[in-house]
Amino acid sequence: QVQLVESGGGLVQPGGSLRLSCAPSGSIFGMNIMGWYRQAPGKQRELVASITTGGRTNYADSVKDRFTISRDNANKNTVYLQMNSLKPEDTAVYYCNVIWMGLTSWGQGTQVTVSS
16 A cells, blocks of 8 residues: 655634645556545545546535645655635545555545634
């Protein structure tokens, strides 16, 4: 499996922005799908956004037009999640995920708290 290193979480006021980053610790090559999931207290983990090697994206309805997922294939397949217009209901632990060679790997999670 691949180790994923996440960064960028924190505390932000409603309406603010944060950018999450996730980089594999080793090299991955070929087709893969990278994504961000989140889990709020007492709720199931849910998909936030995903992106394929070719750049095809998928978003949860709740974050469309506010969040943008992107990736840098030339930089160790680093994946980013730009989060704008944040709402209190976006508060959760955000997990990076990669599906590669038939295996799924997860990051350790980074806390995002949206509160005034």
